Amino acid sequence: MSQPGSNPDADTFPRLLLRHAAVRGERVAIREKDLGIWLSWSWRQVADEVRAAACGLAALGFKRGMSVAIVGDNRPRLYWSMAAAQSLGGIPVPLYQDAVAQEMQFVLEDAEVEFAVVEDQEQVDKLLEIRAKYPNLKHIVYDDSRGLRNYPDPELLSFDRLQDSGREFDRAHPDFYVEEIGLGRADDTAVMLYTSGTTGNPKGVCHSHAALIAASRGDIAFDGFTADDEVLSYLPMAWVGDHLFSYAQAMVAGFCVNCPESSETVLNDLREIGPTYYFAPPRVFENLLTSVTIRMEDAAPFKRSMFHHFMAVAKRCGARIMDGRTSDVGLGERLQYFLGDLLVYGPLRNVLGMSRVRVAYTGGAAIGPDLFDFYRSIGVNLKQLYGQTETAVYVCKQPTGKVKLDTVGTPLPGVEIRIADNGEVQVKTPGMLKEYYKRPDATAESITPDGWFMTGDAGFFDGDGHLKIIDRAKDVGRMNDGTLFAPQYIENKLKFFPHIKEAVAFGNERDLCTAFINIDLGSVGNWAERRGIAYSGYTDLAQKDEVYALIQECVEKVNRDLAADPKLGNSQVRRFLVLHKELDADDGELTRTRKVRRNFIAERYAQLVTALFSGAGHCEVEALVKFEDGRTGMIRADVKIREAGTFPVATERAAA
Amino acid sequence: MNSEVSAPARRIGGVMLSVDNISLAFGGVKALTDISFDVREHEVRAIIGPNGAGKSSMLNCINGVYSPQQGRIHFDGQTFSSMDPHKAASMGIARTFQNIALFKGMSVLDNLMTGRNLKMKSSLLAQAFYVGPNRREEIEHREQVEHIIDFLQIESVRKTPVGRLPYGVQKRVELGRALAAEPRLLLLDEPMAGMNIEEKQDMCRFVLDVNDEFGTTIVLIEHDMGVVMDISDRVVVLDYGKKIGDGSPDDVRNNQAVIDAYLGVAH
Numbered sequence: 044m045s046q047p048g049s050n051p052d053a054d055t056f057p058r059l060l061l062r063h064a065a066v067r068g069e070r071v072a073i074r075e076k077d078l079g080i081w082l083s084w085s086w087r088q089v090a091d092e093v094r095a096a097a098c099g100l101a102a103l104g105f106k107r108g109m110s111v112a113i114v115g116d117n118r119p120r121l122y123w124s125m126a127a128a129q130s131l132g133g134i135p136v137p138l139y140q141d142a143v144a145q146e147m148q149f150v151l152e153d154a155e156v157e158f159a160v161v162e163d164q165e166q167v168d169k170l171l172e173i174r175a176k177y178p179n180l181k182h183i184v185y186d187d188s189r190g191l192r193n194y195p196d197p198e199l200l201s202f203d204r205l206q207d208s209g210r211e212f213d214r215a216h217p218d219f220y221v222e223e224i225g226l227g228r229a230d231d232t233a234v235m236l237y238t239s240g241t242t243g244n245p246k247g248v249c250h251s252h253a254a255l256i257a258a259s260r261g262d263i264a265f266d267g268f269t270a271d272d273e274v275l276s277y278l279p280m281a282w283v284g285d286h287l288f289s290y291a292q293a294m295v296a297g298f299c300v301n302c303p304e305s306s307e308t309v310l311n312d313l314r315e316i317g318p319t320y321y322f323a324p325p326r327v328f329e330n331l332l333t334s335v336t337i338r339m340e341d342a343a344p345f346k347r348s349m350f351h352h353f354m355a356v357a358k359r360c361g362a363r364i365m366d367g368r369t370s371d372v373g374l375g376e377r378l379q380y381f382l383g384d385l386l387v388y389g390p391l392r393n394v395l396g397m398s399r400v401r402v403a404y405t406g407g408a409a410i411g412p413d414l415f416d417f418y419r420s421i422g423v424n425l426k427q428l429y430g431q432t433e434t435a436v437y438v439c440k441q442p443t444g445k446v447k448l449d450t451v452g453t454p455l456p457g458v459e460i461r462i463a464d465n466g467e468v469q470v471k472t473p474g475m476l477k478e479y480y481k482r483p484d485a486t487a488e489s490i491t492p493d494g495w496f497m498t499g500d501a502g503f504f505d506g507d508g509h510l511k512i513i514d515r516a517k518d519v520g521r522m523n524d525g526t527l528f529a530p531q532y533i534e535n536k537l538k539f540f541p542h543i544k545e546a547v548a549f550g551n552e553r554d555l556c557t558a559f560i561n562i563d564l565g566s567v568g569n570w571a572e573r574r575g576i577a578y579s580g581y582t583d584l585a586q587k588d589e590v591y592a593l594i595q596e597c598v599e600k601v602n603r604d605l606a607a608d609p610k611l612g613n614s615q616v617r618r619f620l621v622l623h624k625e626l627d628a629d630d631g632e633l634t635r636t637r638k639v640r641r642n643f644i645a646e647r648y649a650q651l652v653t654a655l656f657s658g659a660g661h662c663e664v665e666a667l668v669k670f671e672d673g674r675t676g677m678i679r680a681d682v683k684i685r686e687a688g689t690f691p692v693a694t695e696r697a698a699a
Numbered sequence: 700m701n702s703e704v705s706a707p708a709r710r711i712g713g714v715m716l717s718v719d720n721i722s723l724a725f726g727g728v729k730a731l732t733d734i735s736f737d738v739r740e741h742e743v744r745a746i747i748g749p750n751g752a753g754k755s756s757m758l759n760c761i762n763g764v765y766s767p768q769q770g771r772i773h774f775d776g777q778t779f780s781s782m783d784p785h786k787a788a789s790m791g792i793a794r795t796f797q798n799i800a801l802f803k804g805m806s807v808l809d810n811l812m813t814g815r816n817l818k819m820k821s822s823l824l825a826q827a828f829y830v831g832p833n834r835r836e837e838i839e840h841r842e843q844v845e846h847i848i849d850f851l852q853i854e855s856v857r858k859t860p861v862g863r864l865p866y867g868v869q870k871r872v873e874l875g876r877a878l879a880a881e882p883r884l885l886l887l888d889e890p891m892a893g894m895n896i897e898e899k900q901d902m903c904r905f906v907l908d909v910n911d912e913f914g915t916t917i918v919l920i921e922h923d924m925g926v927v928m929d930i931s932d933r934v935v936v937l938d939y940g941k942k943i944g945d946g947s948p949d950d951v952r953n954n955q956a957v958i959d960a961y962l963g964v965a966h
Contacts, residue, residue: 190912
């Protein structure tokens with residue numbers, strides 16, 4: 044019963060693939076829903092498909108060391124293209140599929156991409172636009188031929204034709220493919236993942252086969268994943284998380300990856316597949332919960348009261364039962380929970396597609412206490428992990444049964460962590476990046492001479508040896524009175540309220556702390572409708588006095604929390620405003636992974652920031668917005684500013 | 700190495716449908732007077748004109764809802780003095796309506812299946828049993844419908860009752876039902892009315908893709924001049940039931956009679 048992945052011979056992904064094809068050839072490796080039907084491919088079929096694609100690339104002139112851009116939603120053929128490129132010693136470079144041509148061009152030029160495998164016409168159009176300015180991009184292969192039939196471009200090729208020519212090439216050179224795989228080395232670059240670029244231009248993070256396989260093995264051992272697990276791959280392929288869960292770990296453990304029909308059908312597909320292992324950023328869990336809450340508010344009174352009753356039971360004892368600490372839960376409570384599981388939690392898990400989930404992870408951002416407890420209390424083993432693109436997300440994970448809300452868990456096997464003098468977390472991990480592509484300067488800046496990766500996050504270990512992350516190290520500042528100012532910490536606390544979608548806190552080198560708020564249109568809109576408050580759209584709703592009162596309550600609750608912490612107590616939010624427009628990645632205000640770009644926002648809304656600190660009661664503002672079709676327009680608004688109540692700071696010094 | 704013969708971007712063929720001197724009156728109201736124009740195979744032909752110009756009446760004559768008092772319709776080598784809706788449908792003419800005409804309580808999938816009505820061979824009674832040839836037929840139709848669902852990107856609402864969908868999506872479903880009949884000629888009556896800019900862009904893309912992928916000839920009525928000028932090959936302009944212009948979008952744009960009809964003239 045040895046795990047095929049643990050065989051030392053299989054030290055690159057193409058070799059792992061061949062091994063799976065030999066050991067578990069008939070088992071399902073990947074599924075895709077197409078025309079309403081789940082289609083599946085066995086490991087043997089996948090190996091054949093990859094072989095044909097690889098030979099096709101070789102026939103087009105693909106050479107060892109070249110890179111292939113991969114652009115599109117999660118599609119089997121795009122994953123196969125990655126394996127095909129790796130088989131030839133090439134480097135797949137997955138890109139975010141919703142990036143505009145301009146953003147893609149930078150990455151394509153930086154990675155010197157000559158080949159691209161893309162999903163559909165939308166992406167082909169973008170790449171053709173880029174090729175006008177970057178002629179080195181030679182071959183574009185597409186998966187879905189819809190709308191492309193009459194493109195006269197000779198360098199444009201369908202995936203089927205790529206494979207056809209590959210099979211021909213394979214017949215002419217039958218040893219080629221296996222020889223190429225034989226030439227691969229474990230320390231070759233396996234993939235290049237571009238960082239989202241919170242600061243400056245994106246950088247290409249190069250990971251070797253060895254690092255990704257080591258990180259995957261560690262994860263698999265830690266959580267006991269086997270070839271029987273199922274995952275749904277629906278997160279952007281360019282994101283390190285998806286690459287690990289849907290590609291690297293699947294290749295190592297040999298479990299089945301399911302590709303949804305389209306990005307809009309994910310919820311439904313999730314329910315049909317019932318994955319056993321699930322990963323989502325907090326935002327996805329939040330959206331799921333919001334949709335459940337909204338639907339429950341509209342449910343019949345009986346159902347609603349049943350839901351609320353059993354959710355209260357779950358809140359009292361669900362998490363403890365989850366952690367196996369049943370000894371301190373009374374028999375009555377356990378009986379109630381059992382009943383609740385039958386009537387509410389079970390059906391709810393089913394609706395959420397989490398009936399079979401054994402392990403669910405979240406990470407990448409802090410998760411709200413209510414949100415986290417909600418999932419755990421209804422019996423979903425949701426845990427947090429910590430890592431970044433550069434460490435192949437292999438740093439910390441919460442062990443099952445030892446989950447704490449405000450930490451990211453304990454170091455994983457083989458990981459060493461130290462806290463630098465400035466509070467920065469530094470790590471040594473098997474999943475360490477090889478380098479930043481063509482950026483020795485950046486590589487030197489992030490890895491210390493003695494081999495520690497500088498995460499840039501500020502944090503500390505708590506009494507139980509769990510790592511607690513508070514903010515980006517460089518963002519942690521000080522207010523004029525010397526109080527620690529951790530903007531993200533405050534923003535996250537604000538965002539934990541369902542009514543608040545985004546928040547941006549200001550206060551570094553200031554006398555007081557202030558914040559911009561973005562309301563959640565779905566949640567606040569629903570709240571307003573139930574109270575009969577008429578509004579015409581986001582801008583109108585955002586400036587309602589009732590909404591300000593609602594948000595003020597949230598801000599004051601956050602202030603009460605902050606006041607309890609002597610280190611952060613003085614950074615309570617004194618004044619806030621609700622922004623007149625939603626922060627948007629298209630306007631550059633958020634990164635593609637939806638993190639706020641604080642400095643950019645501060646510059647762009649300098650007027651508002653000044654008004655927040657000047658004591659004004661309102662401020663007129665104009666903002667340029669970019670519509671989805673690329674046109675721009677102006678939004679003009681008069682934004683109100685409110686004060687929020689603050690609380691006396693706890694005086695006793697907590698042990699640091 | 701790429702041996703595929705790259706087809707020209709458009710392959711407009713010969714005349715497929717022509718109307719000759721069509722006149723239609725309701726009592727004393729002359730809806731159409733002496734209208735003649737033709738539609739070539741694989742082209743996108745727009746009919747424009749101010750409100751009450753007779754555009755919808757023209758479409759209704761083509762697919763046989765109205766019988767014109769005068770004139771001839773030539774379709775596919777045959778000549779008719781008036782069409783009959785059933786005949787039109789079986790000859791490959793499908794249409795969508797200005798006001799959505801779907802079955803609101805039925806799912807998207809079922810609505811599209813109704814579009815396959817004319818293609819179904821087994822009898823009503825036989826269809827009630829999911830066995831043998833009926834079963835094969837049902838699967839075939841379902842597959843066709845799934846292709847359309849995929850094409851129009853409405854997978855996520857496949858099983859949603861149509862009445863619950865937003866207007867823009869309902870319009871898309873209606874286009875889907877027309878496509879389910881595998882038409883050679885598609886009549887679209889204001890497919891983009893009441894849509895926002897994004898929905899319009901999507902719809903334009905779908906109309907062009909239908910034309911491109913399936914080679915379907917399209918006659919559409921549209922008020923949005925930007926849309927008309929962008930996607931149509933030739934344009935007919937009607938005003939008070941008379942044809943006042945016919946030609947390429949550029950010709951029509953510069954036609955004085957058309958400008959007068961739209962902007963008004965000093966009397």
